[in-house]
Amino acid sequence: MINKSPILAAVIALIAVAGFADPVTKVDRFSREFTLDVGGSFWIENPTGTIEIIGTDTPGLRVGCVKTVIADDPQSLALGIEQTHVMMEGNQQVRIIRTVVPVVRAGKWRSSVAYTVRVPRSVHVKISSSSAERIRVQNITGNVTVKNFNGLIVFDNVVGSSIVDTVNGSVVYEYGAKPTANAQLSTVNGNIEVRVPGDSNFTWVADTIQGEFLTTMPVRGGFSGSTFRGSVNSTGGPTLTTASLMGRVVLLRKGTRVEEARSVQQTPRVSLPIPSAGNTWETKFQAAKFDGNLVMSVPIGSIEVGRIEGFARVETGAGAVKLDSVLGEANVLSLGGPLSLGDIYRAVTAHTDAGDIIVRGALDGGNISTGGGTIRLLYAGGPTTLRSGGGDIIVRQASGPIDAETTSGDITITADPNAKTEKFEAKSLQGNVAVNVNPHFGADIEATIITSNPDANAIHSDFPGLTMHRDQINGKTRIRATGKINGGGQKIQLYATEGNIHITSQTANPITVVNP
Amino acid sequence: MVECDVVKESWPLLLTESLDPATRERTLQHIEQCALCNAEWAAFRATWAMLGDLPIVEVPARVKEKFLATIMPQQVVAAPATNVIPFQRRPAFKWLAQAAAVTVIAGGSWFAGHRSTTVQLAPTQAIVSEPRPIQNVSMPYSIAESRVLPASLVNPDIQGRPDIQNVQFSDNATNGDVNLSFDITSHVTVTGKPNDKSVVRLLAYVVRNEDTMSPSRSRAIDWIRRVYSNPQTTDPEIATALASVLRTDEHQGVRINAVDTLKTLQPNGANETTTQALIEALRSDPNPAVRLKAVEALANLARSGTQLDAMTLDTLRQKAAQDDENTYVRVKAAEALSNVHP
Numbered sequence: 001m002i003n004k005s006p007i008l009a010a011v012i013a014l015i016a017v018a019g020f021a022d023p024v025t026k027v028d029r030f031s032r033e034f035t036l037d038v039g040g041s042f043w044i045e046n047p048t049g050t051i052e053i054i055g056t057d058t059p060g061l062r063v064g065c066v067k068t069v070i071a072d073d074p075q076s077l078a079l080g081i082e083q084t085h086v087m088m089e090g091n092q093q094v095r096i097i098r099t100v101v102p103v104v105r106a107g108k109w110r111s112s113v114a115y116t117v118r119v120p121r122s123v124h125v126k127i128s129s130s131s132a133e134r135i136r137v138q139n140i141t142g143n144v145t146v147k148n149f150n151g152l153i154v155f156d157n158v159v160g161s162s163i164v165d166t167v168n169g170s171v172v173y174e175y176g177a178k179p180t181a182n183a184q185l186s187t188v189n190g191n192i193e194v195r196v197p198g199d200s201n202f203t204w205v206a207d208t209i210q211g212e213f214l215t216t217m218p219v220r221g222g223f224s225g226s227t228f229r230g231s232v233n234s235t236g237g238p239t240l241t242t243a244s245l246m247g248r249v250v251l252l253r254k255g256t257r258v259e260e261a262r263s264v265q266q267t268p269r270v271s272l273p274i275p276s277a278g279n280t281w282e283t284k285f286q287a288a289k290f291d292g293n294l295v296m297s298v299p300i301g302s303i304e305v306g307r308i309e310g311f312a313r314v315e316t317g318a319g320a321v322k323l324d325s326v327l328g329e330a331n332v333l334s335l336g337g338p339l340s341l342g343d344i345y346r347a348v349t350a351h352t353d354a355g356d357i358i359v360r361g362a363l364d365g366g367n368i369s370t371g372g373g374t375i376r377l378l379y380a381g382g383p384t385t386l387r388s389g390g391g392d393i394i395v396r397q398a399s400g401p402i403d404a405e406t407t408s409g410d411i412t413i414t415a416d417p418n419a420k421t422e423k424f425e426a427k428s429l430q431g432n433v434a435v436n437v438n439p440h441f442g443a444d445i446e447a448t449i450i451t452s453n454p455d456a457n458a459i460h461s462d463f464p465g466l467t468m469h470r471d472q473i474n475g476k477t478r479i480r481a482t483g484k485i486n487g488g489g490q491k492i493q494l495y496a497t498e499g500n501i502h503i504t505s506q507t508a509n510p511i512t513v514v515n516p
Numbered sequence: 517m518v519e520c521d522v523v524k525e526s527w528p529l530l531l532t533e534s535l536d537p538a539t540r541e542r543t544l545q546h547i548e549q550c551a552l553c554n555a556e557w558a559a560f561r562a563t564w565a566m567l568g569d570l571p572i573v574e575v576p577a578r579v580k581e582k583f584l585a586t587i588m589p590q591q592v593v594a595a596p597a598t599n600v601i602p603f604q605r606r607p608a609f610k611w612l613a614q615a616a617a618v619t620v621i622a623g624g625s626w627f628a629g630h631r632s633t634t635v636q637l638a639p640t641q642a643i644v645s646e647p648r649p650i651q652n653v654s655m656p657y658s659i660a661e662s663r664v665l666p667a668s669l670v671n672p673d674i675q676g677r678p679d680i681q682n683v684q685f686s687d688n689a690t691n692g693d694v695n696l697s698f699d700i701t702s703h704v705t706v707t708g709k710p711n712d713k714s715v716v717r718l719l720a721y722v723v724r725n726e727d728t729m730s731p732s733r734s735r736a737i738d739w740i741r742r743v744y745s746n747p748q749t750t751d752p753e754i755a756t757a758l759a760s761v762l763r764t765d766e767h768q769g770v771r772i773n774a775v776d777t778l779k780t781l782q783p784n785g786a787n788e789t790t791t792q793a794l795i796e797a798l799r800s801d802p803n804p805a806v807r808l809k810a811v812e813a814l815a816n817l818a819r820s821g822t823q824l825d826a827m828t829l830d831t832l833r834q835k836a837a838q839d840d841e842n843t844y845v846r847v848k849a850a851e852a853l854s855n856v857h858p
Contacts (some may be wrong), residue, residue, distance in 0.1 A: 188836045189850055190848075246847070318842075318847050319847075337841050353804065356772075356805060374772055390769070390806075394768035409768055409772075
């Protein structure tokens with residue numbers, strides 16, 4: 001009998017070695033020199049890897065490259081080395097350096113190329129990158145353009161006009177002398193920090209919707225929406241535009257620190273943490289219970305509160321609002337974001353510029369509107385007005401008058417199963433309207449359809465006693481049904497364009513309303 | 517004038533109440549609007565009524581004989597029996613036709629099922645060479661605009677009260693069969709697993725078909741959200757159907773529902789078509805809720821590590837920077853971008 005233990009041990013050892021094997025790395029260093037005119041241009045495209053460009057008084061272009069390929073195995077490493085190309089093109093007016101890697105890669109490898117480039121100080125520089133850990137441009141008097149996705153961008157003593165456009169990267173701009181050319185710095189999720197000599201004078205335009213503007217320079221100006229426009233020291237001079245959608249913009253006098261900077265905003269904003277990549281921007285303000293009246297306003301952020309013993313007055317510039325129950329009145333406003341409200345025991349006023357609204361119980365009725373989105377109201381205990389700029393409106397149980405209108409969407413209103421009569425108005429400018437009432441519900445019906453397809457759209461009623469009329473208006477057919485159901489009652493006015501109207505007789509299960 | 521001619525062709529059928537409701541409605545509308553046709557129709561109807569009031573006059577035997585001899589010269593014409601009652605067209609033709617349809621279906625099926633003739637066969641010795649299991653052959657029920665069913669497949673018991681309309685008859689000269697066609701509205705329930713191709717296709721059809729009323733489509737979309745959000749049941753065909761709705765449906769409520777559902781199917785149900793539809797919605801849908809849900813869906817994709825292409829990133833970037841866009845949409849676009857690592 002053969003002893004299998006050594007073989008088994010060898011196999012296990014091999015597997016273990018393979019499993020825990022370190023990735024293999026290959027680093028390749030090389031440099032090149034080219035002629036480049038003093039007034040020439042230098043372009044560089046590098047998907048991944050740091051880029052450092054330094055202006056010098058020496059003529060010509062000197063490029064130092066560090067090409068790094070990391071792979072899971074030697075075969076992939078060989079592939080990575082073979083497929084990562086550094087291409088140097090152009091002539092002495094324009095020099096172009098490109099790192100070329102295939103979009104779809106065979107094997108498990110990744111590569112980056114780090115460049116250190118020395119150019120004549122006066123050349124124009126253009127940089128394009130996806131993910132550079134850092135891009136640094138130093139001592140350039142020509143124009144500089146940088147487009148990047150991730151990574152820090154540092155400008156040090158860049159004198160010419162500059163444009164920086166990044167998504168997740170932050171920008172640091174250190175002026176060596178007073179700004180003399182326009183600069184336009186924009187980032188979506190990063191911060192911007194600019195340091196200028198104390199005697200600089202320029203126009204500062206700053207924009208952010210979430211962050212704040214801080215400065216240690218004397219600035220005079222004002223806001224127009226989320227954009228600040230002001231003069232630094234005195235009017236005139238070049239324009240420095242700094243736009244960070246979600247980040248902070250800081251303008252510092254050289255030698256001062258961020259901690260010394262003050263906000264230029266007239267009203268202090270709620271300070272939100274600057275998230276790192278991967279976090280959600282939806283900063284939440286949460287509380288399980290609020291004993292008194294809740295008055296809250298945030299520029300951006302979601303608000304989530306359980307039970308509110310008093311009234312609620314809640315506003316957010318952008319974000320979701322969720323309130324479980326409000327004993328007093330509820331006044332909720334979001335300039336964008338969904339609203340979810342529980343039982344509101346007094347009148348509710350809820351509006352969002354964009355997003356769905358769900359209200360469990362509007363016990364005293366109210367006004368609910370959205371610029372676009374679906375409105376779901378489970379219980380309406382009083383007169384309620386519902387408006388949607390586009391989206392369905394659904395009222396599960398109406399124990400009070402309902403006035404609903406949507407630009408495009410279906411409207412469904414179900415009356416309280418015990419209601420004898422109720423006043424409803426429903427208007428869909430593009431969609432269907434359905435009203436469900438109990439079999440004994442009495443009402444004066446006035447239903448109208450405007451349609452270009454009278455074969456497809458119709459008024460359906462489970463109740464007898466309606467008279468149908470049909471005529472033509474502006475090339476469209478108007479179908480009208482009028483009459484009393486169950487001897488008549490309050491008025492139900494229904495209007496649908498390019499849709500159907502259904503008046504159905506159903507006994508729905510009543511919704512239980514909990515006492516506070 | 518062409519329309520007048522077309523309408524006039526259907527007047528005899530209108531008089532006998534044999535037109536289908538849609539054509540009837542169109543014809544009446546035309547008559548109401550067209551003064552010429554209105555006058556002509558009044559005269560036509562009056563003539564018809566007058567004809568109905570006229571006494572029935574027996575055709576003189578000599579005239580009848582001569583007429584029949586002209587059209588059927590080979591046959592000997594028998595003298596009319598005295599007990600023959602002359603045929604008069606009744607306005608209840610439609611109901612008769614429907615009754616006839618039902619009778620023919622039921623009778624034909626019964627006849628096909630019960631036809632038996634005693635046949636005497638000489639006894640022979642049976643030899644079993646290779647035993648084979650009996651295969652139960654059944655035709656799949658296909659949902660189609662128009663289909664032909666042999667009478668033997670129609671159950672003679674008609675259940676409920678199906679709405680049979682537009683009944684027409686024709687006969688097949690070659691084999692003596694009769695064809696009976698009609699429009700029928702019946703309630704069909706298809707049962708199956710969520711991933712059964714027929715269920716998936718049927719759902720995709722209902723969702724895509726704008727002729728289906730929006731509440732039905734919305735219901736179908738809600739149901740898809742509940743059933744197909746599970747990674748095990750997510751089907752790319754369903755996602756593609758929703759993408760089609762998101763792109764083309766005029767009804768904003770339905771589009772909101774579609775994008776909401778696509779959001780829940782992501783990232784398992786994501787494919788190029790759905791991502792493209794989300795980008796288009798984010799770029800240009802006039803409804804802010806649709807744009808908001810589209811950007812949320814793209815943010816979910818980015819968060820899940822799905823590689824977003826350059827066009828998607830560009831759109832998100834543009835949205836984040838777009839001053840006149842809703843702030844929440846801009847914030848969500850920025851959030852999506854913060855999760856991207858190209």
